[in-house]
Amino acid sequence: MANAKKRKTFRHGDLRNALVASGLKMARVGGPDAVILREATRQAEVSPNAAYRHFASQAALLDAVRSACISKLAAAIEEELGKIGPGRVPKLFARRSLRAVGMGYLRFAMSEPGMFRTAFSIPPSVHEQNPANTASMGLNPFQLLSLALDRMLDSGLLKKKDRQDAEYLAWSTVHGLALLALEGPLNEMPHERVLALGERLVSMVERGLS
Amino acid sequence: MANAKKRKTFRHGDLRNALVASGLKMARVGGPDAVILREATRQAEVSPNAAYRHFASQAALLDAVRSACISKLAAAIEEELGKIGPGRVPKLFARRSLRAVGMGYLRFAMSEPGMFRTAFSIPPSVHEQNPANTASMGLNPFQLLSLALDRMLDSGLLKKKDRQDAEYLAWSTVHGLALLALEGPLNEMPHERVLALGERLVSMVERGLS
DNA sequence: GATGTAAGTAGACACTGTACACTTATATTA
DNA sequence: TAATATAAGTGTACAGTGTCTACTTACATC
Numbered sequence: 065m066a067n068a069k070k071r072k073t074f075r076h077g078d079l080r081n082a083l084v085a086s087g088l089k090m091a092r093v094g095g096p097d098a099v100i101l102r103e104a105t106r107q108a109e110v111s112p113n114a115a116y117r118h119f120a121s122q123a124a125l126l127d128a129v130r131s132a133c134i135s136k137l138a139a140a141i142e143e144e145l146g147k148i149g150p151g152r153v154p155k156l157f158a159r160r161s162l163r164a165v166g167m168g169y170l171r172f173a174m175s176e177p178g179m180f181r182t183a184f185s186i187p188p189s190v191h192e193q194n195p196a197n198t199a200s201m202g203l204n205p206f207q208l209l210s211l212a213l214d215r216m217l218d219s220g221l222l223k224k225k226d227r228q229d230a231e232y233l234a235w236s237t238v239h240g241l242a243l244l245a246l247e248g249p250l251n252e253m254p255h256e257r258v259l260a261l262g263e264r265l266v267s268m269v270e271r272g273l274s
Numbered sequence: 275m276a277n278a279k280k281r282k283t284f285r286h287g288d289l290r291n292a293l294v295a296s297g298l299k300m301a302r303v304g305g306p307d308a309v310i311l312r313e314a315t316r317q318a319e320v321s322p323n324a325a326y327r328h329f330a331s332q333a334a335l336l337d338a339v340r341s342a343c344i345s346k347l348a349a350a351i352e353e354e355l356g357k358i359g360p361g362r363v364p365k366l367f368a369r370r371s372l373r374a375v376g377m378g379y380l381r382f383a384m385s386e387p388g389m390f391r392t393a394f395s396i397p398p399s400v401h402e403q404n405p406a407n408t409a410s411m412g413l414n415p416f417q418l419l420s421l422a423l424d425r426m427l428d429s430g431l432l433k434k435k436d437r438q439d440a441e442y443l444a445w446s447t448v449h450g451l452a453l454l455a456l457e458g459p460l461n462e463m464p465h466e467r468v469l470a471l472g473e474r475l476v477s478m479v480e481r482g483l484s
Numbered sequence: 485g486a487t488g489t490a491a492g493t494a495g496a497c498a499c500t501g502t503a504c505a506c507t508t509a510t511a512t513t514a
Numbered sequence: 515t516a517a518t519a520t521a522a523g524t525g526t527a528c529a530g531t532g533t534c535t536a537c538t539t540a541c542a543t544c
Contacts, residue, residue, distance in 0.1 A: 112500095117523070122501065236448075242450075269482065284491080
């Protein structure tokens with residue numbers, strides 16, 4: 065935890081990354097409101113104002129932390145996608161893709177609530193292609209969802225007229241459940257039950273979209 | 275805005291309500307984070323610590339403000355429910371009820387983002403029957419949704435086996451869309467378009483639930 | 485009319501973000 | 515190599531926040 069090596073040089077060397085790492089740690093534990101600039105500098109054993117050489121404000125630091133969180137989310141979804149086979153039967157493949165995205169999203173929300181809340185705490189533009197938001201496939205969570213929906217379309221499970229804006233409909237459902245469970249009235253519901261609801265939810269989307 | 279009558283008595287007389295009213299005003303403009311205790315006391319022309327005679331902490335004040343927000347949401351949903359007729363045709367009535375609840379919810383979120391965000395900023399228990407959360411029908415938003423779903427069940431639109439926990443599924447969808455639009459990546463989407471998506475979403479729920 | 489108590493005030497403290505002026509050591513250049 | 519420009523640190527200070535402790539005021543009650 066504590067940076068073992070006491071800095072002997074005047075320069076820190078990697079302060080920006082150190083601050084983001086500390087911020088991410090705080091976000092993980094307490095969500096966006098827990099990302100506190102002074103604490104980050106404290107952990108880096110640096111004066112508070114040193115942060116201002118790398119971030120214009122604590123909001124800017126939080127921005128960087130948020131990107132890191134979104135990237136972790138993308139990674140979680142990718143992992144879920146990776147679990148399904150190569151997809152010889154198109155319709156099955158498409159259905160499993162959609163399910164993987166939805167459940168990967170929910171599972172991340174349940175296991176990393178702080179990061180999840182941070183990821184969505186402040187409006188980043190959907191279409192902004194921030195490389196920091198992606199994982200190994202180079203796609204952000206939204207784009208991974210689009211991918212799954214395209215598979216639905218290609219396999220004939222989704223009609224062309226229903227494809228438009230389907231991202232938003234699907235996204236709304238899992239995002240809503242995640243937030244109700246994390247910082248909403250369902251926060252006392254056990255995670256397994258939330259995930260079970262998630263399964264029903266994804267099924268509902270599958271049936272309801274077309 | 276400014277309380278015209280300068281208090282001549284030592285006692286304020288109605289400080290608790292004044293603080294909640296100020297808090298509500300702040301929440302309306304800036305969401306939960308804008309509810310600032312000292313500012314509330316300032317508006318009431320009272321010393322900061324006077325608040326502590328009525329609230330144990332600023333979190334307690336925020337709690338009261340949140341309840342007020344939830345109550346406003348319930349009122350908005352009730353209004354939407356009131357617009358549909360007395361319901362001679364059961365299935366039509368049920369469908370319209372569900373739609374009214376969903377769209378009332380979304381419309382409130384779009385027109386009163388600050389209050390909406392405040393309403394869901396911190397976990398209140400679902401089942402706690404706080405009278406402060408209800409409007410004229412004595413039902414909180416969740417219970418209004420249950421009512422609509424019961425109408426679906428009674429009219430035969432929903433099978434008994436699908437009725438269980440259907441609240442959570444339906445709620446997730448509109449809640450998710452609302453938050454994506456308010457403080458999520460869809461915050462640049464025009465409100466009319468969000469509401470249009472909402473219509474599709476409610477249809478999806480209707481088809482997907484059963 | 486004395487007195488207990490609810491509702492206010494006064495002052496202090498730790499914590500936050502951040503502005504301004506300063507210093508230090510590295511990088512660039514003459 | 516020596517001079518210097520600059521990036522990356524420090525120190526001090528300030529306003530704003532929530533909240534603790536001790537004091538005061540005036541209403542209610544006996």
